[in-house]
Amino acid sequence: MMTRESLNGQRIGFVGLGNMGAPMARHLSAAGASMLVWNRSPGPRRTAESQGMKAVETLPELAAAIGPGVICLNLTTTDVVESVVFGKSGLFEKIDHNAMIIDFGTTSVPSTKSFAQRMTWVDAPVSGGQVGAEAATLSIMAGGSESAFQRALPILCTVGKRVTHLGPSGSGQVTKLANQLIVAQTIDAVAQALRLAELSGVDPAAARQAMLGGFADSRILDLHGDRMVRRDFVAGGRAEWQLKDVRLIVEQAAAVGLRSPTLDNSLDQWEELVVTRSCGDLDHSGLFTLYE
Amino acid sequence: MMTRESLNGQRIGFVGLGNMGAPMARHLSAAGASMLVWNRSPGPRRTAESQGMKAVETLPELAAAIGPGVICLNLTTTDVVESVVFGKSGLFEKIDHNAMIIDFGTTSVPSTKSFAQRMTWVDAPVSGGQVGAEAATLSIMAGGSESAFQRALPILCTVGKRVTHLGPSGSGQVTKLANQLIVAQTIDAVAQALRLAELSGVDPAAARQAMLGGFADSRILDLHGDRMVRRDFVAGGRAEWQLKDVRLIVEQAAAVGLRSPTLDNSLDQWEELVVTRSCGDLDHSGLFTLYE
Numbered sequence: 001m002m003t004r005e006s007l008n009g010q011r012i013g014f015v016g017l018g019n020m021g022a023p024m025a026r027h028l029s030a031a032g033a034s035m036l037v038w039n040r041s042p043g044p045r046r047t048a049e050s051q052g053m054k055a056v057e058t059l060p061e062l063a064a065a066i067g068p069g070v071i072c073l074n075l076t077t078t079d080v081v082e083s084v085v086f087g088k089s090g091l092f093e094k095i096d097h098n099a100m101i102i103d104f105g106t107t108s109v110p111s112t113k114s115f116a117q118r119m120t121w122v123d124a125p126v127s128g129g130q131v132g133a134e135a136a137t138l139s140i141m142a143g144g145s146e147s148a149f150q151r152a153l154p155i156l157c158t159v160g161k162r163v164t165h166l167g168p169s170g171s172g173q174v175t176k177l178a179n180q181l182i183v184a185q186t187i188d189a190v191a192q193a194l195r196l197a198e199l200s201g202v203d204p205a206a207a208r209q210a211m212l213g214g215f216a217d218s219r220i221l222d223l224h225g226d227r228m229v230r231r232d233f234v235a236g237g238r239a240e241w242q243l244k245d246v247r248l249i250v251e252q253a254a255a256v257g258l259r260s261p262t263l264d265n266s267l268d269q270w271e272e273l274v275v276t277r278s279c280g281d282l283d284h285s286g287l288f289t290l291y292e
Numbered sequence: 293m294m295t296r297e298s299l300n301g302q303r304i305g306f307v308g309l310g311n312m313g314a315p316m317a318r319h320l321s322a323a324g325a326s327m328l329v330w331n332r333s334p335g336p337r338r339t340a341e342s343q344g345m346k347a348v349e350t351l352p353e354l355a356a357a358i359g360p361g362v363i364c365l366n367l368t369t370t371d372v373v374e375s376v377v378f379g380k381s382g383l384f385e386k387i388d389h390n391a392m393i394i395d396f397g398t399t400s401v402p403s404t405k406s407f408a409q410r411m412t413w414v415d416a417p418v419s420g421g422q423v424g425a426e427a428a429t430l431s432i433m434a435g436g437s438e439s440a441f442q443r444a445l446p447i448l449c450t451v452g453k454r455v456t457h458l459g460p461s462g463s464g465q466v467t468k469l470a471n472q473l474i475v476a477q478t479i480d481a482v483a484q485a486l487r488l489a490e491l492s493g494v495d496p497a498a499a500r501q502a503m504l505g506g507f508a509d510s511r512i513l514d515l516h517g518d519r520m521v522r523r524d525f526v527a528g529g530r531a532e533w534q535l536k537d538v539r540l541i542v543e544q545a546a547a548v549g550l551r552s553p554t555l556d557n558s559l560d561q562w563e564e565l566v567v568t569r570s571c572g573d574l575d576h577s578g579l580f581t582l583y584e
Contacts (some may be wrong), residue, residue, distance in 0.1 A: 109492065127506025140482030141499075164502035166494050174492040175499045178485035182508035185481035186474075192552050193470035196541070199548035200401065200466040202458050207433075207467045210456035214419030214431030216474035218510030228522060250487070256491035258583060260484050264555040 006154040007050040008032035013062050013071035015084060016207040017044035019236065020126070021074030024104065024159045025132040029053050031158045038062050057085065059091035068098035069153060077244060078108045085115065095119070102152050106180065108248055109170045116144065116169035118221035122152045123169060124175035126160060130236045137161040143171035150271045168229065177252050185266050186220040187287050194228050195291040233286035240280030298446040300324035305354050305363035307376060309336035311528065312418070315368030315425040316396065316451045321345050323450045330354050351376065351383035360390035362447060369536060370400045377407065387411065394444050396436045400471065400540055401462045403507060408436065408461035414444045415467035418452060429453040433471065435463035469544050472537040477558050478512040479579050486520050487583040497521045516577035525578035532572030535562040
């Protein structure tokens with residue numbers, strides 16, 4: 001574990017100040033980094049400025065100011081990552097050839113491998129949700145060369161608690177997909193379990209309490225189970241992003257020859273929620289509504 | 293939490309000294325109870341005797357010796373419970389009308405309700421596996437009248453750590469089915485995730501470590517994930533008992549009108565492992581082999 005002092009004076013770029021990115025940038029700033037931030041919409045840029053960070057207007061400006069430093073990304077999809085770094089934004093034209101990208105988002109494995117052939121790139125997707133981002137207790141699954149990983153480590157340790165280097169570029173993304181597969185299917189399991197209890201006349205809140213600490217215990221039962229019991233589906237993590245991840249998982253499974261009827265069913269369930277029922281703006285835990 | 297002293301001198305019957313029952317009976321004995329035990333096969337009876345418990349030869353003998361006390365059951369299926377208590381064994385004929393049964397097994401909800409109309413009955417299925425039974429840290433999900441639950445409580449607290457009274461007879465079994473639904477589906481999710489990592493070139497042991505502490509964290513990822521990584525499928529909990537539970541879940545879901553394609557798929561997966569591939573004697577975590 002690195003200490004916060006290790007970022008003193010380091011100039012770090014941060015692109016994407018959403019639910020996850022905003023608190024992560026804040027932690028880097030609090031650890032002494034000199035933050036340069038960019039976000040598509042102006043609201044989060046202004047909030048960052050009010051917290052002592054410098055917001056830039058354009059991505060080439062960000063690239064020029066960072067020089068041979070590190071730019072962190074926390075964006076929504078592979079397409080957005082590609083367009084922000086290599087697209088018409090003009091960032092790639094201005095980036096120093098010694099600069100490094102840390103991609104905290106969930107980005108496709110083949111795209112990550114191809115990005116890493118064009119510049120120094122660490123894939124560092126995170127797990128732990130908004131709660132973990134706020135508390136700087138994220139699990140971080142990193143891929144990239146050993147030297148790039150070591151260079152990223154002080155930043156990774158500032159925003160996360162458990163940082164694992166899993167291998168070359170793309171390895172972090174592979175592990176994040178494995179993680180999301182478990183998350184997507186466990187949310188479904190917890191939803192059915194609590195609904196089964198309720199329909200059978202057992203208070204689902206009491207059932208959840210009884211199951212915590214046994215073999216069914218999980219972070220999902222604890223946090224999302226509580227949301228289901230309270231019918232509180234205001235989005236922390238949106239269901240549409242879960243579907244995006246499940247689609248990436250299905251792609252990756254096909255690419256490596258993993259056949260799974262359970263995974264096919266999981267895709268159907270998330271498509272039913274997000275596409276058929278148009279509930280993509282609900283929290284992940286809103287999958288519960290399929291069983292009502 | 294009751295203290296162990298509370299069982300001093302109490303005479304308790306225990307029927308079924310398997311992987312779970314044997315350590316539970318031992319904990320009751322260690323807490324000062326005077327244990328009378330019965331098991332179908334003689335091996336576990338002899339082991340219990342070597343640990344200071346009294347083994348009886350027949351079930352009517354057990355019933356007569358216990359009188360208006362408590363008889364605990366830890367048996368494999370609903371049919372076995374019915375046959376041991378109400379069948380030709382002769383136990384029911386000799387049982388005192390003030391005696392009480394505590395059923396620690398996973399028994400069908402409608403059968404539990406009908407047994408509870410014939411005598412004082414607490415359904416108290418457990419979660420936590422053999423590890424939890426050995427350590428007396430089981431989660432116990434109890435159903436029955438308030439007075440019966442209070443009478444059972446010193447025993448429940450001796451073998452478990454988290455004891456929850458969920459409502460009238462059958463409520464414990466409902467909650468155990470909810471628990472087993474989560475267990476059955478989470479094992480499947482963890483199996484796919486670790487295999488996806490492996491086929492994608494990431495060390496599954498490292499992937500498991502990275503995922504612990506994030507949103508995918510669960511008791512199943514921790515314990516069964518480790519078995520999968522080590523390809524150690526020697527049974528703690530047998531896959532055939534998991535299939536038995538999934539069948540009970542499907543029955544209960546149908547009885548209360550819960551429609552779930554995910555549950556249908558889960559039944560298919562466990563039947564594939566246990567019936568089609570004849571691997572019912574593997575540990576639960578052996579579901580991993582479906583993806584090899």
